[in-house]
Amino acid sequence: MIQTVDDLAQLPDDxxxxxxxxxRSAIHEAKRQHAEALxxxxxxxxxxxxxxxxxxxPRGAQRFNIPIQxxxxxxxxxxxxxxxxxxxxKELSIFCIEDLSAxxxxxxxxxxxxxxxTLGRLREVLSRVGLDFLPNPNPQVSQT
Incomplete structure (x- = not known):
């Protein structure tokens, strides 16, 4: 819960x-509700x-919704x-995380x-289980 400026200062930069x-959005909504109540x-x-x-x-934790295990x-x-x-x-025959490494x-x-x-999310998932994508067939093409 953010209650003080110090709480904000403790957040990581990202x-x-x-x-x-x-x-800001929460404050605007609270002001709207206050005005409506008046x-x-x-x-x-x-x-x-x-x-x-x-x-x-953090939205990242909610957005990825990656299972703990x-x-x-x-x-x-x-x-x-x-x-x-x-x-x-699934069309590429990828049904589990390990399949992504192929x-x-x-x-x-x-x-x-x-x-x-989506690729970034999948890369994070692979990393969490100690795997990685296959190297790109054309090394000239940069990764995202």
């Missing part, structure tokens, strides 16, 4: 801007706006990727449903 953006006379006209605390978690046998269905990306992986990043990016963000 989490600070997303947290501040979410805080209009509908749900609170006295003399009520001043107050915003005391803010709960926030990963193994090479973990099915790709347990990973948080778009359904279209999951279908594209294909290169370059080959995956040829699939319309798999973009750089």
């Amino acid at each position: 989490e600070l801007l997303p947290c501040l953006g979410a805080l 209009r509908e006379r749900l609170i006295p006209e003399s009520s001043t706006f107050a915003f005391h605390s803010f709960n926030w978690r 990963l193994s090479p046998e973990t099915p790709i269905d347990e990973l948080s990727v778009r359904a279209s990306a999951r279908d594209a992986l 294909i290169s990043e370059q080959e995956l990016l040829k699939e319309v449903a798999i973009g750089p963000k």
Whole structure:
């Protein structure tokens, strides 16, 4: 929970801007709700706006939704990727994390449903189980 400026100062640099953006949105929503309550006379006209605390978690942890216990046998269905990306992986005969290590990043990016963000998520998953993609067949093509 973010209650003080010191709480914000303790965030890692890569989490600070997303947290501040979410805080700004939360403040705007709280102000909107306060104004609506005043209009509908749900609170006295003399009520001043107050915003005391803010709960926030890094989006990365929520967005990836990676299970805590990963193994090479973990099915790709347990990973948080778009359904279209999951279908594209299955078309490539990739059904578990270990199967990802049998294909290169370059080959995956040829699939319309798999973009750089999805590739980054898959790279993180492979890394967490000690695996990696096959080297790109054409080393001239840069990785994302």
